[in-house]
Amino acid sequence: MLESPIQQYPNIRGEVTSVAPALKVTDIHKSFNRRQQGLPVLKGVSLTVEQGEFVSIVGPSGCGKSTLFHIVGGLVQPDSGKVWMNGHEVTGERGHISFMPQQPALFPWRTIEDNVILAQEVKGISKREARRDARKWIAKVGLSGFEEAYPHMLSGGMQQRASFLRALLSPEELMCLDEPFSALDALTRSDMQRWLLDIWEENRRSVLLITHNIEEALLLSNRIYVFSSRPGTVLQEIAVPFPRPRREEITEDPTFLALKRDLSNWMKEEQHKMQILR
Template structure:
């Protein structure tokens, strides 16, 4: 029986906004990520995906519910997971190596040691020729890989990735998906990945959690039975298209029948 690396149970989050207004960003949301599993979270803009990742990363605290890492509460605790936030940016005044070693410096690793460790990893992240380059000299895909390497160097077993390929064109995005699959198969972290892209979620994931429009809750959990290793070509396979049809149906259900009461449901193919 596989064990949960991450358990999010019944989590709600209310934000206070201007002029006394409050927003229910998450409404009793539950999900899990197992050891070594790749899980994606899909949902419309504003449904609370980044809020959920901020909560797991301990940047903010829930109004109710539990967040457990390997069975231990991590509510409000930073530094327990590796987190690449949606708006992750590289410092323009640092070159690639000095950008990616920031987590190591924060952990107190001596500079020379941190640089040596990053340099050894640059080839796996396709950045070996760009160690001394500044962010303005990099393509969008290279910047994302550098930001991802920085997240990787946080060295936690669970990685939270918030739309890491959101700003990339379709072709670069496809290359990055192939690359991420390769890295994940090599390093086998547990991953919670946020995306708006249905194809991307199916291609990368073991399971997908689909969220309703705001206030976000989980509409459905879908297991992806595609074999591994995966390849971007799989998007044309029959099983892939069947899963996509089912996901699209759920997305439409969630968006057009928002008031309809939906609960935890498991869908297997």
């Protein structure tokens, strides 16, 4: 018997689910047809998210990050390449991820409590059972007193907390976060990053985060994939060396600043290439 080189990580409920990576994407190619011409969007993208690992993708806008998410979510079939989750191939299959979109996308006719249990409901978990869990968590993420409120009564930051909680409570292990804080103002954003850091370090779910914000990626992630401009490929893979639990002070650490500078330069270069191509 071969011994697995991968460490086992307990999930949110303290059980060890699997030793295979939470997500493994191998050599994904995808192009879209536009005016009879193939427009390549992803060109040989491979990446891995280990169990309980926080991984970010940064890249210039229009680098195919969202397409990659749609492929992982099973909405879009890749031209070639495979998607693996927990050791099973799930290419083109839906319903294996928990998802937090860019906008909160809370349902206005549901109370906050009923909104955060939506992902569980879709998975066939009974409402009563889901609600019991939700009550406890709503208080934990600082939304107590808003259980019966409707989404429009909440601020943007609070709506994103509810949206994150909805993803967190989903029984699917891998959380895909699609630029979750990009619609928030700078102050709320840094507030939410700290909040997410705390919540995540307590639960250690497997996370794949798409972001534009380099500092956000460095602060939160174990590893960062830097994407090139279209067609998207992985330019760099960076392991973020700071130990957990992290404090916000690491943003002033010289190593942090050096990494941030390097990443910014790469991003600028890629953005520049993109403009020349147009």
